[in-house]
Amino acid sequence: MINFRSYNPTKIIFGKDTYKEIGGILGEYGKKKVLMVYGGRSLKANGVYDQVVHSLEASGILFFELGGVKPNPRLSLVYEGIEIAKREQIDMVLAVGGGSVIDTAKAIAAGYYYEGDVWELYITEAQPEKVLDVGVILTIPAAGSESSDGSVITNEETRMKCSCCTDLFFPKFAVLDPQLCYTLPDSQISAGGADILAHVMERYFVPDDHHDFSDRMCEAAMVSLIENLPKVLKNKQDYEAWCEVMWIGNIAHNGLLGRGKRDDWGSHNIEHQLSAYYDIAHGAGLAIIFPAWMKYVWKEKPEMMEQYALRVWKVCPEGKTREEVILEGISRTEEFYHSIGLKTRLSEVGIDDRDFEKMAEKAVFMGPLGNFKKLYKEDVMEIYRLAL
């Protein structure tokens, strides 16, 4: 194990009807004036918006609104939020939504105090020194941003999707009520599941040795996700299965599973360019990129890919070479994506090779990607090609 620091101060408030107590929760933190950030239609259609507003009003919390957050959240909306936050002197940004909403809220929270252009925090080494408190009501288990230190924003003008990480980005609290997932469309459930799985895999496929307990925790998350995700797709009101998916989604990205080793993030960064160019959902993009990445890199550390095949997919090793076991593990991964309704090839979603070079260039803009295998522009292009 390599030396590490482990820190995550976000309080998770988990369970049935917890989001209906949001006014009281804000009271516990002494908050009185919040900017509520959210997406749009679905929140109002499923009644969550009304319940939240009702609880805020009942607790005497003054709130301002910024709706309209879209997947691959835009920098322009962040600027808008910063303006409202400054004008109204709010004391917390309350994100009601999934990763895009939370990442927008974090960017607003940083921009509130940052003197320069908030985008600098995403494309340079500059770090925020102070940010507004962020609170979360999670409606989509996927990005894990509800208790992560990261935020990913897309600059729609330059077509760049970049991230900023800081301990200051850990939300104060995150409310996780599995009932809020009941109305998610299939496509969001699947893409969210692929994102969760990817968060575990990015921390599982590492170049270092000696991480037995960590491996087993990652496998616990993967096996349980693979078991429970199909259940919620089959019955969207399966509360207990949603509990598992939502809790796994949280643990998958709160930092725990990556301690003591250098996690990868190659696939994530390769995908970010894909969804910046084509506006494909991040999770859907990951289902395409990850198998291609596996095929490209497995020889770097075949014992790790073999363990994955054996323990997660229970591939029977008898009469097979190590390579065959590994390739079966990869194809089982692809089959799983298909079984939950995702595509695993760029050609299946109508993407050809015309932008590969530009995307690869942007992907490695800050330096080579990944740790399992260091990836340069040519490697990234090859992975895009393998994903065709």
Added chain:
Amino acid sequence: MINFRSYNPTKIIFGKDTYKEIGGILGEYGKKKVLMVYGGRSLKANGVYDQVVHSLEASGILFFELGGVKPNPRLSLVYEGIEIAKREQIDMVLAVGGGSVIDTAKAIAAGYYYEGDVWELYITEAQPEKVLDVGVILTIPAAGSESSDGSVITNEETRMKCSCCTDLFFPKFAVLDPQLCYTLPDSQISAGGADILAHVMERYFVPDDHHDFSDRMCEAAMVSLIENLPKVLKNKQDYEAWCEVMWIGNIAHNGLLGRGKRDDWGSHNIEHQLSAYYDIAHGAGLAIIFPAWMKYVWKEKPEMMEQYALRVWKVCPEGKTREEVILEGISRTEEFYHSIGLKTRLSEVGIDDRDFEKMAEKAVFMGPLGNFKKLYKEDVMEIYRLAL
């Protein structure tokens, strides 16, 4: 899953030579004057004391000392610490040791501000409103107190061993350097391992349903502990195996593994009376109590005990009844304790039934114990008898 809140703000600073940076770490937290609490001989014999003092001095940290903490830490020493802390107006209690040292430090931290007798916090519903910051350098992976919200103190006059839990007891940071374990005697390694295993089992054997991911994480901890503990007993300088044991020991008791269910703690409380009466090491006592507890309660939820036998001990179920599988799981547990040098019967450590009634009475002093099965005085006595 039942509703829960998950919160643990302790920063873990893990790895080789981390404890040598203690002065700098205290500086990060703005601390200038600390009370250093520790045990005694071993810390000075193995050179850790000198290294810590050197780092404190090099960083200009003023420090006072309270040595002499013993297993089953005494209330009288807590009073002594509170007196020093108040007299010297310290700004942090720095625990350098294992669970007993850390629990003493927490009690001192609470007593510093509490207006009444600090013991009230352990035997009544009274809760501290403010406590001094606590920092930790961990030298024995066992109690998990380095990032837990609890403290257990023994009142040597009344022979009562009681606990106090509050969010305020989470240490600010805990430094975990596996090298500090190299000089532990076998008996402490074994007892510590049994304590870690018990922390997982108390959270694994629960009365509730639907906790698949949590079960698998518990199993990850148990399987990996069972694999790595014998390694460090065989080679005390096996750094990587110590990393696993120390990291498992931390996760086992930081709260994570018990989320969404009502954990048990029956065996812990039954053992506390045992070590209060006989001054047996807590972990050594747990190795005796846990198998007896399992034998007494397994029928409450046989499917859980069966899963334990199958997944943790890989008991082969072919041709066996469920009861046989379960009993094999329990006897494999006993065998494991034996293999690491622990006794599993009271008679083996020279304890007879003369104090069973008094101990059982004190064990249920605050009400019946446990959740997997509610245990009253008669049940506790029966478990002591099964452990004979």
